[in-house]
Amino acid sequence: MILQSDHIALRALEPLDIAVLFDWENDVRYWSLSTTLQPFSKHVLAKYLENATLDIYEAKQLRLVVDRKSDRKAIGLIDLFDFDPFHQRAGVGILIASEQERGKGYAFEALSLLVEYSFSHLQLKQLYCSVGADNVASRALFEKSGFQLVGTKKAWVKTPRGWKDELMFQLINPNFELK
Numbered sequence: 001m002i003l004q005s006d007h008i009a010l011r012a013l014e015p016l017d018i019a020v021l022f023d024w025e026n027d028v029r030y031w032s033l034s035t036t037l038q039p040f041s042k043h044v045l046a047k048y049l050e051n052a053t054l055d056i057y058e059a060k061q062l063r064l065v066v067d068r069k070s071d072r073k074a075i076g077l078i079d080l081f082d083f084d085p086f087h088q089r090a091g092v093g094i095l096i097a098s099e100q101e102r103g104k105g106y107a108f109e110a111l112s113l114l115v116e117y118s119f120s121h122l123q124l125k126q127l128y129c130s131v132g133a134d135n136v137a138s139r140a141l142f143e144k145s146g147f148q149l150v151g152t153k154k155a156w157v158k159t160p161r162g163w164k165d166e167l168m169f170q171l172i173n174p175n176f177e178l179k
Contacts, residue, residue: 003064003117005109010064010078013049017065018042020074021049024097056083056122066096066110075101078110080118080127088125090118094141102137111145119173126172132157133165147171 003010013021022042056062060083066076076096083090092114096107118124129147131138143149147169155163 003113004069005113007069007104008075008106008109008113009067009069009072010110010113011067013063013065015046015049017074018046018049020097024077024095056080057085060084064114066094066106068101068106075106076110078114080114088123090122090124090127092127092129094138107141108144111141115145115171119175124173125176126170128168128170131167131169133167139167142169142171145171 060081062080062083064078065074066078067073068075075098076094078095079093080090081093092111094107094111096102096110115127118127127147128150129142130153131142133139133152148171149167150170151168153166153168156166157164
């Protein structure tokens with residue numbers, strides 16, 4: 001497998017992932033991160049998995065499972081979305097689902113692998129992400145990974161507790177010259 005580090009491996013979604021995908025996509029704690037407003041059925045997710053065979057140039061997105069290498073357990077997802085081959089950029093999203101698995105460096109390893117893949121294989125010029133201003137862990141992850149804070153969208157996300165700011169981060173491929 002190409003996309004692997006010491007502790008994790010990134011792999012394509014498989015039909016057997018439907019149960020864990022169903023749990024993660026329907027966990028309301030994550031809905032504000034993905035702008036989800038309603039639950040997903042297993043039927044809808046099965047259809048999604050059928051189309052997951054499309055390459056990133058057709059689907060304009062790539063979703064990979066983050067597996068812990070020690071036991072090959074799926075612990076999260078990492079995505080490229082809004083893939084724009086003309087402008088050579090894509091958005092990045094990541095979820096380490098279990099709170100027990102967070103803080104162990106898995107997200108950093110997964111993001112490092114995805115950045116390397118994006119810049120070397122897909123030859124992207126830049127990656128970007130949006131992070132809730134109150135999401136200290138995600139902010140630290142992207143900053144540690146070299147992403148730079150480039151802006152704040154004020155009162156961008158409506159939550160049951162009120163409006164939250166969203167921070168925009170960007171990582172420019174160091175092999176591209178900015179002109």
